Amino acid sequence: MSILSSTTKFYDKWNVRGFVLFSLFLQTILILFAPFRKRTRCGFVIFSIWIAYLVADWAANFAVGLISNSQKDIRQNRALPNYDHNAAEHAADHADILAFWAPFLLLHLGGPDTITAFALEDNALWLRHLVGLISQVSAAFLVFNQSFPRNRLWMPTVLLFAAGIIKYVERTCALFLANLDKFRKSKLKKADPGPNYAKIMEEYASKKEAKLPARIELIREPNKESKIARYAAVDEGPLDDVKVVRHAYHFFNIFNGLIVDLIFSFHERDESRMFFNKRTPDDAFKVIAVELNFIYELLYTKVLVVHSKPGYFVRFVSWCVVVASLSIFYTIEKRGFGKVDVGITYSLLFGAIALDTIALLMLAFSDWTVASIPQNSPICLEAINRCFLSLLRHYLKLKRINWWKKKPSCWDRARQVLLRRWSESLNQYNLIHYCLKERPKKKRGPFDRSCRILIDLFEKCGFLKDFYDNFYYVSSKPFEEKLWEFIFFQIKKKSDLADEPETAKSIRSARGGWVLQNTEWTIIESSSRKLMHYIVDVDFDQSLILWHIATDLCYHTKDNQSDTTDNQSDEDTSNRREFCKILSDYMLYLLIMQPTMMSAVAGIGEIRFRDTCAEAKEFFDRKELPKGPKEEIKKVACEMILEVNTDVEPVAVKGDRSKSVMFDACILAKELRNLETKKRWGLMSEMWVELLSYAASHCRANTHAAQLSKGGQLITFVWLLMAHFGIGEQFQINEGQARAKLIVDK
Structure with a gap:
């Protein structure tokens, strides 16, 4: 009982102090580490930021409530008949300093500049934050009012109230402006009724009645094409960091409507195409990375509020107000205030100034500041x-x-995290590796049985199994420049053919068929028809799993004897072989581990995956696999799969109840292995880029935007690159191309 009473006494004495300092600590964590969530997909980092984001508001709200309750207790003690006068004076001083702490919590509720929303859905809750603003300001004002008529700290408290309200209003406005519905409306251009048809036709009819040779012509808008050409010709050489930011900001202002599914004019398409056609893959990648960074900050930070003339002014005023509060508090006589309370107050004041100073430095050295400087400076x-x-x-x-x-x-590693704008890595998930690890073991020890029981429990709780699979079976590979160059030139080659909207739409809709029909890798007609069957006659998710397994079977087994050693040693072929493997595992990761990104094209992908895994586990359970390194085991497993007789199609033997595509993929792999090595990997690498492009262009725009706060994805870079090259359905407006004019011939 004594332990419980002492614990209660300790809590009653230190609860307000502890929660106020805890709130300051959380704000420090958020302002320093929130930007890292766009640079890494590490689950621990993102989870930690999420916890800090959630707890920060709760801690500040709870601390305001504790302060209010503490002041209520002080007033009740004053009302007691035998209350000591000296104790009353001390309690009054303590109430004053508690009232001084309340506006600090408003500052904390305003949040740091680096994070206003953790997810896109948080922006839709701007109205809730507006109600919270009103309620919390009222609560803080009530706390301040309870310290009257005697308050020695009223002046710095009032100043901090102003700073706290500014911060909270900034956050609410940022959430409101980043709300996708509001953002979409802000991006809509002024309604365009077009030429006055009725007036022109009246004039035309009157001229005809007067028997004058009248006609109507569409006159091209002058200098439009020349302006596009002039912009594209700017900075034709390599781009330095400032030029990258400036061009990224230019295209960000044009293409940020992509995240709310707006459409664009053909002039905007032509300007973007002409610019990116003149860029190297590295420069194009830098521009897109900065452009996506602008989109991230637009949706998840206070950037729209802060980076404006009113924002600069208000931020400077807020900083000056906090400094003034510190100066006034320093000059006030501290007699009667507890030393601990004075120390905590200085910590809060210096902490607020430090956080605002860090925010000012981030503001001064941000991409937005670089982009806002006029080009003629x-x-x-x-x-x-x-x-x-x-x-x-x-x-x-x-x-x-x-x-x-x-x-x-x-x-x-530290430099990489500090300087990069996204995670610069590709997650990998492999079906055969997963099945080999998950297959039942014939000889189980106590540890194996315990693991199996645990996995079974995870499967019953679906989210735990997903977490387990993501932790245990998903690996990561660094994103290489060679892979980006290959993807860039493949999309650029297709964009050269996309002059007409119909052609661009057909390229966007291609998921492998374009490569087979327009490939430079000449293959015999019978092989082309057989390969086409695994593209056009199956759903996208089925095609993806088929080509994933076939890629693995070709990658881990020896080439046919007809292949030459020259082809095998060719560097380009070796690179393309690696590209196939990386993109294959990456696409399966998106299909299974990121289903929201593939929801528009996934179909019954998860069912096919589970059925295929079940058949693979059953197959491996019947075989004797050797012990050794996992790559050797996988190689033997792939050879065993290819040894299966597939003269009869699986559907003729098993029917269509099971959605497994295990041995359909085996047939595809055998067909691919009949091709020469160079043709095989050349064809397959281009096939995987086309599958990636198809998935990128059919992924919902808000899903791309959501991934920016989780380290980013290569598929999002491909999506934006395709838009810049004019491949897609976003360009449907002939804006300002021509105007009608009535001409009377003499």
Whole structure:
């Protein structure tokens, strides 16, 4: 009982102090570490930020309630008849400092600049935050009012009230502006009724009645094409960091409507196509990365509110108000205030100033500040380029590492996280590897049985099984420049053919058939028909799983004897072989582990995957697989699959009850192995880029936007690259191409 009473006494004494400092600690965590969620897909980092984001508001709200209750207790004690006068004075001073702490919690509820929303859905709750603003300001004002008529800290408290209200209003406005419904409305252009048809026809009819030779012509808008050409011709050489940011901001202002499914004019398409056709893959990647960073900050931070003239002014005023509060508190006589309370108050004041200073520095050295400097200010641009971007890149220069050749040091990893704009990695998920690990073991020890029981329990709780699979079976590979160059040139080659909207639409809708029909890899007609069957005659999810398994079977088994050693040693063929493997595992990861990204095209992909895994486990259970490294086991397993007689199609033997495609993929792999090595991997690599492009263009735009706060995905880069090359259905408006004019011939 004594332990419980002492614990209660300790809590009653330190609860307000503890929660106020805890709230400050959470704000520090959020402002420093929230930007890392766009740079990593590490589950621990994202989960930690999510917990801090949720607990931060709760801690601040709870602390305000504790302060209010503490002041209520002080008033009740004052009313007691035998209450000590000295104790009353001390309690009054304590009430004053508690009232001074309340506006700090308003500052904390306003949140840091680096995170206003954890997910897109949080932006839709802006109205709830508006109600919270009113209620919390009222609660804080009530706490402040209870300290009157005697309050020695009323002046710094009033100043902090102003700063806290500013912060909370900033957050509410940021959520409102980033709400997708509001954003969509803000992006809609002024209604265009077009030429006055009725007036022109009246004039035309009157001219005809007067028997004058009248006609109506559409006159092209002058200089439109020349403006597009001039912009595309700007900075034709390599782009430095400032130019990358400037061009990214230009296209961000045009294409940010993609996230709310708006359509664009053909002039905007032509401008983007002409610019990106003149860029190297590396420069194009940098521009797209910065453009996606702009979109991320638009949706998840206070950037729209802060990066404006009113925002700059209000932020400066807020910082000055906090400094003024610190100065006034420093000059006030501290007699009567507890030393601990004074120390906590200084911590809150210096903490608020430090957080605002960090926010100001982030504001000054952000991409938005670089982009907002006028192009005709070369001195400013050069200063930023040399003093910030180039200097930072010089001392923290990040070179892409061949991770399989050189293990990166801790400093390399730190530089990578600090400088990159997305995770720069591709998650990998492999069906055969999963089935080999999950297959039943004939000889089970106590540990194996315990693991099996645990996995069975996870399967009954679906989210736990997903977490387990993601942790245990999903690996990660660094994103290589060679892979991006290959994807870039494949999409660029198709964009050269996409001059007409119909052609662009057919390219966008292709999921492998375009490669087979228009490929440079000449194959015999019978093989082409057989391969086409696994593309056009099956659903997308079925095609993806088929080609994934076939890629694995070809990758892990020896080539046919007819292949030449020259082809096998060819560097381009070797690269394409690796591209196939990486994209194959990445696409299966999206289909199974990121179903929301593939929901528009996934069909019954999860059912096919589960049935295929069940058949694979059953097959491996009947075979004797050797012990050894996992790659060797996988190689033997693939050879065993290819040894199965597939003269009769599986559907003729099993029927169509099971959706497994295990041995259909085996037939496809055998057909692919009949091709020469160079043709096989050349064809398959282009096939995988087309499958990736199809999935990217059919993924919902808000899903792409949601992934930006989780480390980003390669499929999102491909989606935006396709839009910039004019491949898709977003371009449907002939804006300003022509205007009608009535002409009377003489």
